[in-house]
Amino acid sequence: MDRLAEPFANPETSREEIFRATYRALADHGYADLSIQHIADRTSLSKSTIYHHFDGKDDLLMAFTERMLERYVEAFLAGPEGDPLGTLDRSLDLVLVGETADGVPIEEVQTAELARVVLELRAQAVRDPRVQDYFDATDRMIRDHIEALLSAAVEEGSLRDVDAERVAAVLYVILEGALVLRTTGRDAEWLRHVRAMVDDYLAGLKRES
Structure with missing residues (x-):
């Protein structure tokens, strides 16, 4: 049985790194106060890179x-x-x-x-x-x-x-x-x-x- 560690703990793609940062930002700020900047602050990626993968916060959160x-x-x-x-x-x-x-x-x-x-x-x-x-x-x-x-x-x-x-x-x-x-x-x-x-x-x- 695979035991569940922190989600996306070892991201292999930019999308997975974004998902890991989203998880961390949600844990820290909650859904209502979440922002793309909060997510970007927890990655090595820029906000523009996040917007390259997702149309915006809502699109990202649906995929996440x-x-x-x-x-x-x-x-x-x-x-x-x-x-x-x-x-x-x-x-x-x-x-x-x-x-x-x-x-x-x-x-x-x-x-x-x-x-x-x-x-x-x-x-x-x-x-x-x-x-x-x-x-x-x-x-x-x-x-x-x-x-x-x-x-x-x-x-x-x-x-x-x-x-x-x-x-x-x-x-x-x-x-x-x-x-x-x-x-x-x-x-x-x-x-x-x-x-x-x-x-x-x-x-x-x-x-x-």
């Missing part, structure tokens, strides 16, 4: 949001190949318990700083339909991925013939809601109770051996 959400999906839906329920368990443990069964803490997958940046981006969807479109697509992509894992578990005989789309919707609401709660509060220990209830829920879906 898309790349960040791709990383977000990769971070939380990685798991053992060929083990769909193991992958789901890993995601649920990370978000609800705070670490995987083999001891990888959530901070190695999504740092608190990265969580804040993602939440800042999601908050913009309230006012910006373009950001909303990105999150709609990302939410749908994650639900589809969870649904595919559940369908694979049904096919291999681990689960009963469940409605994978509905179960995926339930699990995604729990995962995303818990991530927001972890980002905006300090007390996450109680989420272990949610994990226990999800265990009971999934146990009821498993095929009896």
Whole structure:
């Protein structure tokens, strides 16, 4: 499993360097106060070079949001190949318990700083339909991925013939809601109770051996 370091920590192109600077500027200034100058100050590039790659701040932020959400999906839906329920368990443990069964803490997958940046981006969807479109697509992509894992578990005989789309919707609401709660509060220990209830829920879906 690739553990998630700071996004774009080793940029290989000018665009990636701009994305890394955008991440750092968002972490320092927040979305509302972000400027192209703040981004340029964190790169070896000039403002004119940034404008060569992007039409302006909004165009840059849309491209950055898309790349960040791709990383977000990769971070939380990685798991053992060929083990769909193991992958789901890993995601649920990370978000609800705070670490995987083999001891990888959530901070190695999504740092608190990265969580804040993602939440800042999601908050913009309230006012910006373009950001909303990105999150709609990302939410749908994650639900589809969870649904595919559940369908694979049904096919291999681990689960009963469940409605994978509905179960995926339930699990995604729990995962995303818990991530927001972890980002905006300090007390996450109680989420272990949610994990226990999800265990009971999934146990009821498993095929009896």
